[in-house]
Amino acid sequence: GAVVSQHPSRVICKSGTSVKIECRSLDFQATTMFWYRQFPKKSLMLMATSNEGSKATYEQGVEKDKFLINHASLTLSTLTVTSAHPEDSSFYICSARDPGGGTTEQYFGPGTRLTVT
Amino acid sequence: GNSVTQMEGPVTLSEEAFLTINCTYTATGYPSLFWYVQYPGEGLQLLLKATKADDKGSNKGFEATYRKETTSFHLEKGSVQVSDSAVYFCALSGGSGGYQKVTFGIGTKLQVIP
Numbered sequence: 140g141a142v143v144s145q146h147p148s149r150v151i152c153k154s155g156t157s158v159k160i161e162c163r164s165l166d167f168q169a170t171t172m173f174w175y176r177q178f179p180k181k182s183l184m185l186m187a188t189s190n191e192g193s194k195a196t197y198e199q200g201v202e203k204d205k206f207l208i209n210h211a212s213l214t215l216s217t218l219t220v221t222s223a224h225p226e227d228s229s230f231y232i233c234s235a236r237d238p239g240g241g242t243t244e245q246y247f248g249p250g251t252r253l254t255v256t
Numbered sequence: 257g258n259s260v261t262q263m264e265g266p267v268t269l270s271e272e273a274f275l276t277i278n279c280t281y282t283a284t285g286y287p288s289l290f291w292y293v294q295y296p297g298e299g300l301q302l303l304l305k306a307t308k309a310d311d312k313g314s315n316k317g318f319e320a321t322y323r324k325e326t327t328s329f330h331l332e333k334g335s336v337q338v339s340d341s342a343v344y345f346c347a348l349s350g351g352s353g354g355y356q357k358v359t360f361g362i363g364t365k366l367q368v369i370p
Contacts, residue, residue, distance in 0.1 A: 145299075173358070182345065182362045183300075232299055234358070244290070245349065245358050249299035 141167045141237045145248035152223055153256055159219045160251045162189075162233030168213035169235035173245070174206075177230040189216040223255045258283045262346045262361035269336055269368050277331040277364045279320075279346035287350040289313075289322050289329040294343045294363070303331075303344070336368045 142165040152158050162172055170191045175183040187208050188196040195208035205227075207219040216235075220227050232250040262279040269275060281289065288307045292300040304313030309324035318333045329346060346361040 182360045185357065188357075234300075244288075244302060244305060246302075247292070247300040252297075 141165075141235075141246045143233065143235050143246045143248040145231075145233055145251050147251060148249060149252045149254075151254045151256060154224055155222055157219055157221045158223055158253060159217055160231055160233075160253075162216045162218070162235070162248055164214045164235045164237075164246075167235075167237040167239060169216075170213060170238065172210060172216040172233055172235040174208065174216075174218050175232045175234065177232060177250075183232060186218075191216075220253065223253070225255045228253055228255045258287065258348055258357075258359040260346050260348055260359050260361035262364055264362060265343075265365040267364060267366050269366070271338055271368055271370050272335045273368075275331070275333040275336045275340075275366065277344055277346075277366070279329045279331065279361060281327050281329065281346075281348050283327075283348055283350070285350065286324075287348040289320070290347040290349070290358075291318070291320055291329070291331050292345040292347060292360075294345065296342070300345065336366070338368045338370055341366055341368045 144163045146161045172189040174186045176186050177183050185198050186201045189208045189210040191210045197203045210216040230250050234245045234247045236245050259282045290305045291303040293303045294300050304315040306313040306322035312321045320329050320331045343363045343365045345363045347358050349358045
């Protein structure tokens, strides 16, 4: 099946710094990728839809200047958490659908655990 | 819009017990339905899926049947193992939300004790 990877798997940063998380589709091209955030003991919350070659679409309540998304190629989307604060600590997961796969299935990355100290 | 409601956990069972995790959904049209599993410290893995009414998805002993009349997709397993301990998410895509967007339930934590 299709594989989505994320890097890094874990990152610890100091308050006020920025952190970049990468999401890659390894064996398919994804014109659209999705970024989710998972709070402890909660479900996944869709943050934004990343579109290759155009601006990301953010869900209501998500600060686009805080969470910068760049989808520079058909296999790579990046999420940059700018001026991170402890409340940004969370588990971030990306996903992508393989448009050539013939299914509606989304493939999820393994997630990135961000801790802001 | 689309929504998914699933039972809140945690659910604690003894090994070899029967498992049911309830899931109901709201969507227009004909969404695809999924169960995802998240093991501790890991991302989501697709467990099973069903794309049309009366389809039964199955994998690793887990089953779920797409019931359009009751808008349900309950997850069942006849005999759970300790290794099944994880969080299970019911989800859907399609319908009014389009196939690009996945709507998740809150997740149900399952703990299986020896």
